[in-house]
Amino acid sequence: MAFKVLDLFSGAGGLSRGFYDAGYEVVLGVDFDKAALKTFKENHGQAEAMNLDLFDHDNIDVIIDFLKNRKIKLDVLVGGPPCQGFSVAGPRDMNDKRNTLYTAMVELADRVKPQVVVLENVPGMVQTNGGIGAKRVVEDFAKIGYNMVAKLLYGPDYGLPQIRKRVFFVGLKDNTKEFIFPEATVDKEHYITCEQAIGDLPSLQTADGEIIYGETIQNYEIPAQNEYQKKMRAHSKNIQNHIGSIPIEKTKYMISLVPEGKNYKALPEQYRGMYKYHEALTRYHSKKPSRTINTGHRSHFHYKWNRIPTVRESARLQSFPDDFIFYGNKSEQYRQVGNAVPPMLGQVVAEALLPYLKDGE
Numbered sequence: 001m002a003f004k005v006l007d008l009f010s011g012a013g014g015l016s017r018g019f020y021d022a023g024y025e026v027v028l029g030v031d032f033d034k035a036a037l038k039t040f041k042e043n044h045g046q047a048e049a050m051n052l053d054l055f056d057h058d059n060i061d062v063i064i065d066f067l068k069n070r071k072i073k074l075d076v077l078v079g080g081p082p083c084q085g086f087s088v089a090g091p092r093d094m095n096d097k098r099n100t101l102y103t104a105m106v107e108l109a110d111r112v113k114p115q116v117v118v119l120e121n122v123p124g125m126v127q128t129n130g131g132i133g134a135k136r137v138v139e140d141f142a143k144i145g146y147n148m149v150a151k152l153l154y155g156p157d158y159g160l161p162q163i164r165k166r167v168f169f170v171g172l173k174d175n176t177k178e179f180i181f182p183e184a185t186v187d188k189e190h191y192i193t194c195e196q197a198i199g200d201l202p203s204l205q206t207a208d209g210e211i212i213y214g215e216t217i218q219n220y221e222i223p224a225q226n227e228y229q230k231k232m233r234a235h236s237k238n239i240q241n242h243i244g245s246i247p248i249e250k251t252k253y254m255i256s257l258v259p260e261g262k263n264y265k266a267l268p269e270q271y272r273g274m275y276k277y278h279e280a281l282t283r284y285h286s287k288k289p290s291r292t293i294n295t296g297h298r299s300h301f302h303y304k305w306n307r308i309p310t311v312r313e314s315a316r317l318q319s320f321p322d323d324f325i326f327y328g329n330k331s332e333q334y335r336q337v338g339n340a341v342p343p344m345l346g347q348v349v350a351e352a353l354l355p356y357l358k359d360g361e
Contacts, residue, residue, distance in 0.1 A: 003357050004072055006030075006063070006114075008079035008105055009054065012326065012336040013040040013047075014318065015078050015120055018346020020044055022354075027072055030054065030063060035328030036336050043324050054081075054104040064111060074112050075357060079105050080120040080341050102137060109171075110144040115357055116179075117146055118349060119169040120341050126150060126167055137169055146171030149178050155289070157184035158348050161197035161228065162290045162317045166341065168349055172356055182352040192228050194303050195286035198313045200229045203305060204244040211244040211307050218242055236322035241333060242312035247298075254281055255306045261285030284309075290317045296334030311337060319344035 002025035007016035010029030013036075020026050026047040029040040037049040050066070052059040067074060081101040102119060109117050125133040134150050141148040148171035155164035170179040186192070202221055204212045218239045224230040247255070254274075258266050263282040264275040275281060277299060284290045284303040291300060293314050302309055309317070311326055311333045319342045326333040 003075040005076045009081045011036045014340030015346040017343040019350040022347045022350035035332040038327040074114045076116045077114045078118040106140050117171040123165045141171045151181045156191040161192035164292045194284045194290050198316045213244045242310045258283045295338030318342045
């Protein structure tokens with residue numbers, strides 16, 4: 001029997017997709033984003049999805065009733081609760097009420113008692129104010145019997161073609177053992193690059209350089225060029241979520257002036273003052289992993305073409321395979337991709353957990 005996983009604050013389900021790909025059975029995803037839940041439900045086997053507000057802890061009863069009614073004994077609780085107060089992407093506010101959303105995971109774990117809890121979050125949890133956020137998480141789970149350890153994982157070290165750092169907390173129930181995180185699987189000289197990740201996808205360019213817009217499903221035009229592309233294409237016969245966005249002429253012209261791996265600071269001097277955001281007009285570098293995928297601010301651009309990456313290209317850089325289809329409008333899809341835990345990082349943790357889990361517990 002496969003170990004059973006529940007994903008709290010699931011979003012589209014990147015973390016639980018990693019567990020699914022490692023052979024676990026994902027039973028439920030819970031979130032407050034309807035479009036993300038549609039995506040979750042369509043991409044995790046027989047899993048169900050629930051739209052619940054987890055600020056209201058009374059809704060934990062709804063989750064427990066779901067598990068009881070289906071006679072599900074939960075093995076692993078995973079989640080990536082929003083903790084915006086610790087994020088470098090916005091103003092750091094230690095009193096942001098979203099910083100306490102993780103306590104829904106604490107309460108659910110206390111009542112359901114899974115063998116393992118996996119919580120993923122922003123690096124600020126261990127870096128801001130002496131790591132007070134991380135200490136709080138570790139202490140709260142210790143009170144209910146979980147030996148929680150935390151580690152900052154760097155995506156490229158595990159085969160992710162993206163510069164992304166995330167903190168993973170892994171707690172073992174009533175266990176004197178500490179979970180040992182897996183070592184890096186890729187050395188710096190062999191990091192997966194942008195071009196290796198998305199170079200096989202159609203360019204969406206006409207012969208005269210115009211962007212093709214509006215096709216929803218496309219065929220692969222060339223064979224997979226490397227092992228990463230083969231993995232992404234393994235279960236897909238076509239390409240979805242690969243639709244071009246046409247920038248306004250000013251933006252198209254400005255990005256045409258930016259070399260690979262540079263941003264607005266590389267513009268001619270007369271244009272630089274037009275941009276204040278530090279990542280404005282960031283063009284990826286074909287021979288390096290991408291910058292951290294965002295939620296669609298339109299500040300990142302393809303390493304070769306004068307357009308933003310498509311949802312599918314961003315998903316590839318996040319390690320979502322091509323058979324993982326995103327639902328909702330385009331802005332909702334970009335948000336789902338940007339907010340997700342890369343499935344590849346989830347799978348690394350899921351596989352490392354297998355020796356710690358016991359059947360029938």
